[in-house]
Amino acid sequence: MNILILGSGGREHAFAYKIAQSKKCDKLFVAPGNAGTSEIAENLDLNPIDFEAVAKTALTKDINMIVVGPEDPLVKGIVDYFKNDERLQDIMIIGPSKRGALLEGSKERAKEFMGMYKIPTAAYESFSWESLGAGRKFLETLQPPYVLKADGLAAGKGVLIIDDLEEAKKELENMLSGKFGAASEKVVIEEFLDGIELSVFVLTDGKNYKILPTAKDYKRIGEGDTGLNTGGMGAVSPVPFVDTVLMQKIEERIVKPTVQGLEAENIDYKGFIFIGLIKVGDDPYVIEYNVRMGDPETEVVLPRIESDLVSLLEKTWEVKLNEAELRVNDQSATTVMMVSGGYPQTYEKGKEITGIKEIRDSIVFHAGTKNDGEKVVTSGGRVIAITSFGEDYKKALKKSYQNAEKLHFDKMYFRKDIGFDLS
Numbered sequence: 001m002n003i004l005i006l007g008s009g010g011r012e013h014a015f016a017y018k019i020a021q022s023k024k025c026d027k028l029f030v031a032p033g034n035a036g037t038s039e040i041a042e043n044l045d046l047n048p049i050d051f052e053a054v055a056k057t058a059l060t061k062d063i064n065m066i067v068v069g070p071e072d073p074l075v076k077g078i079v080d081y082f083k084n085d086e087r088l089q090d091i092m093i094i095g096p097s098k099r100g101a102l103l104e105g106s107k108e109r110a111k112e113f114m115g116m117y118k119i120p121t122a123a124y125e126s127f128s129w130e131s132l133g134a135g136r137k138f139l140e141t142l143q144p145p146y147v148l149k150a151d152g153l154a155a156g157k158g159v160l161i162i163d164d165l166e167e168a169k170k171e172l173e174n175m176l177s178g179k180f181g182a183a184s185e186k187v188v189i190e191e192f193l194d195g196i197e198l199s200v201f202v203l204t205d206g207k208n209y210k211i212l213p214t215a216k217d218y219k220r221i222g223e224g225d226t227g228l229n230t231g232g233m234g235a236v237s238p239v240p241f242v243d244t245v246l247m248q249k250i251e252e253r254i255v256k257p258t259v260q261g262l263e264a265e266n267i268d269y270k271g272f273i274f275i276g277l278i279k280v281g282d283d284p285y286v287i288e289y290n291v292r293m294g295d296p297e298t299e300v301v302l303p304r305i306e307s308d309l310v311s312l313l314e315k316t317w318e319v320k321l322n323e324a325e326l327r328v329n330d331q332s333a334t335t336v337m338m339v340s341g342g343y344p345q346t347y348e349k350g351k352e353i354t355g356i357k358e359i360r361d362s363i364v365f366h367a368g369t370k371n372d373g374e375k376v377v378t379s380g381g382r383v384i385a386i387t388s389f390g391e392d393y394k395k396a397l398k399k400s401y402q403n404a405e406k407l408h409f410d411k412m413y414f415r416k417d418i419g420f421d422l423s
Contacts, residue, residue: 002027002062003310005041006048006078007069008034010337010367010385011295015067015309016041017363018302022310029061035376036366048073051081055088065313068095068271071292075105075153079268092317096291097268103289107151107188110289117261119254121286124190126151129176136169138189145192148172152183157229161192195280196421197287198239199297202255203312206269208321209259210312211251213304213328214239215297216422221344223417230344231382234336234418236393237300241279241422250277250284258289270316299365299385300333334396335365335387336404336418341411343381348411351378355406362388362403378409393419 003025005015013036019025020040031054033043046053049072058066066082068074077098082088095101102109108126113119127135139146146168150158158180162168175184201212215237221227242250254275262269274290274297293301302309306327315324340347349368353376356364365387368380386403390396397419404414 001025001064001310002029003065003067004029004031004044004058004061004063005033005037005067005069006031006054006073008032009069009295009380010365010382011293011298012069013037013365013367014298014302015069015293017365018305018309019067022308024308024310024314027061029063031057034366034379035369035371036364038371048078049076051076051078054078055082055085058091059087063091065092065310065317066094067313068093069292071101071104071153071290074098074101074271074291077101083268092314094313094316095271100262100267100269101291103273104291105153107149107288108186111188111190113261114286117257119257119286120284122147122190122193124188126186126188127172127176128186132173132176135172135176135187135189139165139168139172142189142191147190147192148175149188149190150175150180150184151186151188152180154180154183158183159229193278193280193285193287195278195285196241197276197278198242199294200250200255200275200277201293201297201301202259202273202275203316203321204259204262204269204271204273205316205319205321206267207259207263207319209255210321210324210326211255212326213237213301214242214247215294215300217294217297218415218418221339221415223415224420228344230339232294232296232337233339233415235297235300235334236397236419236422237297237304237333239422240393246279246282246284254284254286270319295367296335296337296382296385299335299363299387303363303387303389304329304331304333329389331389331391332393332396333387333389334393334400334418335385336397336400336414337367337382338384338386338404338407338409338412338414339382340368340378340380341413343413347381349377349379351410352376353378353383353407353409355408356384358406359386359403362386362399383409383412393422
């Protein structure tokens with residue numbers, strides 16, 4: 001079959017890497033893709049949120065399956081767009097409907113969903129500009145630090161954790177008056193949960209599900225989890241502290257009621273659920289839902305899956321995921337992200353990347369790269385992820401770091417302490 005992946009980051013390169021291995025894949029396209037995807041697929045100059053252009057391309061290229069990488073097209077309703085067009089209805093599109101995507105598109109909706117299906121999460125209230133005063137009073141009832149979340153999509157920047165009450169009140173006002181644009185017209189304030197974070201990934205057809213490998217990513221730019229939040233500086237899979245007891249709690253208290261909730265509400269959901277969790281004591285709580293795979297977690301989760309990914313996605317579309325077999329490599333996988341100097345703030349693009357071909361015994365996933373003639377140059381903040389396998393995460397990390405030293409571009413930076421909190 002002909003398959004189209006929408007997106008341009010490391011997550012999409014990881015999807016391309018895995019899908020290209022399937023005997024079911026005849027032609028593979030990535031839109032818009034990057035320098036890495038161009039080596040294993042045909043890149044298409046296409047904006048994933050231009051649904052009309054995506055549809056036209058799908059028909060022209062005789063596409064049978066579309067895998068939607070980023071959240072934006074899902075929240076904007078690409079699945080509904082295809083479902084409502086007779087010409088496109090037979091194309092398997094992997095992702096939730098617009099209604100399903102609200103689990104990521106609206107923090108308030110996600111919290112209401114969790115409350116309805118008794119899924120453990122932090123206590124919260126949501127506020128608009130009209131209820132700013134009530135929001136300030138609610139902050140006074142909480143213990144610091146204070147967690148403020150823009151209700152809508154804010155490109156990963158819409159969550160603030162603040163220690164000072166007066167500063168939290170001021171930031172609440174800033175957010176409601178447009179700090180994050182339309183994304184913060186509503187703000188969710190929730191209690192701070194103190195624990196260690198992890199991510200669980202689920203593939204579901206809306207009735208059945210498969211739990212994919214767990215992962216832990218590292219969002220802060222600085223070592224020791226300091227500094228500004230980023231899209232992710234590295235990841236480890238599996239998460240060493242997740243034992244069978246914790247995994248059973250996660251499945252029974254969170255995964256099952258989540259999928260049962262989707263089915264109870266008759267939500268069309270054929271795709272991935274990324275559940276951001278925090279372990280408080282011995283118990284898991286949901287921090288957030290994302291309605292697609294994470295980045296850079298995808299770069300450690302997908303390489304560990306030994307089953308044919310296209311077959312799994314096909315069964316998902318057919319609502320027969322219960323018939324599929326999920327096989328997982330029991331080795332650890334780690335990834336380390338090389339980023340542009342200055343990221344996540346101002347950074348320069350167009351820097352030549354050298355040393356890619358020198359890397360051995362690791363997988364190179366491109367994120368913010370593009371071809372410039374014979375050269376590969378930087379085109380984003382997060383540039384390249386280096387994924388390695390090992391008997392445990394420490395041995396896998398050693399390989400990733402050894403190979404990271406072979407890569408070079410002007411002002412390249414990477415964290416040297418991924419996994420620091422696991423030993």
